[in-house]
Amino acid sequence: xxxxxxxxxxxxxxxxxxxxxxxxxxxxxxxxxxxxxxxxxxxxxxxxxxxxxxxxxxxxxxxxxxxxxxxxxxxxxxxxxxxxxxxxxxxxxxxxxxxxxxxxxxxxxxxxxxxxxxxxxxxxxxxxxxxxxxxxxxxxxxxxxxxxxxxxxxxxxxxxxxxxxxxxxxxxxxxxxxxxxxxxxxxxxxxxxxxxxxxxxxxxxxxxxxxxxxxxxxxxxxxxxxxxxxxxxxxxxxxxxxxxxxxxxxxxxxxxxxxxxxxxxxxxxxxxxxxxxxxxxxxxxxxxxxxxxxxxxxxxxxxxxxxxxxxxxxxxxxxxxxxxxxxxxxxxxxx
Amino acid sequence: xxxxxxxxxxxxxxxxxxxxxxxxxxxxxxxxxxxxxxxxxxxxxxxxxxxxxxxxxxxxxxxxxxxxxxxxxxxxxxxxxxxxxxxxxxxxxxxxxxxxxxxxxxxxxxxxxxxxxxxxxxxxxxxxxxxxxxxx
Numbered sequence: 001x002x003x004x005x006x007x008x009x010x011x012x013x014x015x016x017x018x019x020x021x022x023x024x025x026x027x028x029x030x031x032x033x034x035x036x037x038x039x040x041x042x043x044x045x046x047x048x049x050x051x052x053x054x055x056x057x058x059x060x061x062x063x064x065x066x067x068x069x070x071x072x073x074x075x076x077x078x079x080x081x082x083x084x085x086x087x088x089x090x091x092x093x094x095x096x097x098x099x100x101x102x103x104x105x106x107x108x109x110x111x112x113x114x115x116x117x118x119x120x121x122x123x124x125x126x127x128x129x130x131x132x133x134x135x136x137x138x139x140x141x142x143x144x145x146x147x148x149x150x151x152x153x154x155x156x157x158x159x160x161x162x163x164x165x166x167x168x169x170x171x172x173x174x175x176x177x178x179x180x181x182x183x184x185x186x187x188x189x190x191x192x193x194x195x196x197x198x199x200x201x202x203x204x205x206x207x208x209x210x211x212x213x214x215x216x217x218x219x220x221x222x223x224x225x226x227x228x229x230x231x232x233x234x235x236x237x238x239x240x241x242x243x244x245x246x247x248x249x250x251x252x253x254x255x256x257x258x259x260x261x262x263x264x265x266x267x268x269x270x271x272x273x274x275x276x277x278x279x280x281x282x283x284x285x286x287x288x289x290x291x292x293x294x295x296x297x298x299x300x301x302x303x304x305x306x307x308x309x310x311x312x313x314x315x316x317x318x319x320x321x322x323x324x325x326x327x328x329x330x331x332x333x334x335x
Numbered sequence: 336x337x338x339x340x341x342x343x344x345x346x347x348x349x350x351x352x353x354x355x356x357x358x359x360x361x362x363x364x365x366x367x368x369x370x371x372x373x374x375x376x377x378x379x380x381x382x383x384x385x386x387x388x389x390x391x392x393x394x395x396x397x398x399x400x401x402x403x404x405x406x407x408x409x410x411x412x413x414x415x416x417x418x419x420x421x422x423x424x425x426x427x428x429x430x431x432x433x434x435x436x437x438x439x440x441x442x443x444x445x446x447x448x449x450x451x452x453x454x455x456x457x458x459x460x461x462x463x464x465x466x467x468x469x470x471x
Contacts (some may be wrong), residue, residue, distance in 0.1 A: 032455045039457040048461055065457070072456055080447075080463035082456045089463055099448035105450035121429050149357075158458045171458040197445065200365055222453065226365065234449050241450035245459035248367035249433035257439050257469035271471060272388065273439050275445050277462030282437055287367075289435040293446050325468045 046176030107222035216307035
């Protein structure tokens, strides 16, 4: 038995948008779907360079990546592993942690061609392998350029651009050996810490939190999960995945981590973060702190963030209590 | 289940059946509004319980029993005292908004994990191997 203790997550199937156990709604010609199948079925080992833009600076990092028997392992200063739908993370000092239990399955994405045009763009060579180049286009602008290995369809290069054609992120194999089993095949950890989220049934959410089912630019909600006091809503437009995290309470900007950039969104302050896998924006509205993140270009992320419905309390009782508190505090000398 | 409303008071008073209690707990797990409401109720009750007993002033009952026009003044005074007590009680029950300190690095890991299950897992999971260095 791989695990000493079996994982017993209280996963409840989401009504009206259930995780589909790894199934994808995307069409047969979805290149990312082809790449996913190839990554799960093709043994390989190599090294990858990640590039990402933070403001105007392009950062990069190099990682060792390998795959065999449906298990993928990326090793850098941490190690990340995908085993079927399960996701695990190893941090020095922290050991293995289960980020996403297999019991939650995989969210079913909308079809890629609902919002994008997918077109062949010739051939190229990446790390010595011939590739078929595919472009994913939206509103006339190339948003992604994928290099799929000609025989296996393994993704050897993925370049993401903003709406002005500026490179935002890139994943590129510098070196790869396809077909041979890696000399040391990745092995799954015996007993990772089980810290993953649980699915939340939509009907258990208060009416105000069932919205938004859709966000700007065609993002549809795929699932709702919770971990501690954080609610995570997952959205996709068929290409990019977004997570909208909601935390109940107020925000003191001094409590936010750094480095961050302050931006204006709908006339209010918001704070943005960049990391190798995407962008995040945090803001507060009503009695909730929102953090929206994904590998979507930054300009689109802000547009989508602006479309999040804010649920302000309109309860008469709540307002009366607040008014009484203000009154009493004014007598106490404004403490 | 929509919001709990009156069920919350019954829940605090321990008047629910075990089944109802279980459903209320499940709802509270996912409903911040009801959790806030529960907090108001709890705080309001604590406030009332914490009030010291007050003895009536000397001669209060005698004056109360004396048929005079002072009744009207006493009634107005009582109403004013009641209103002040209500305001104090409502103020005490007003929500203390919890302070949120978003752990962006942890949220990034959670997002990377969920997003990599629906797209290409290779390019999706690889960024998680680069530590996110957001610090307070």
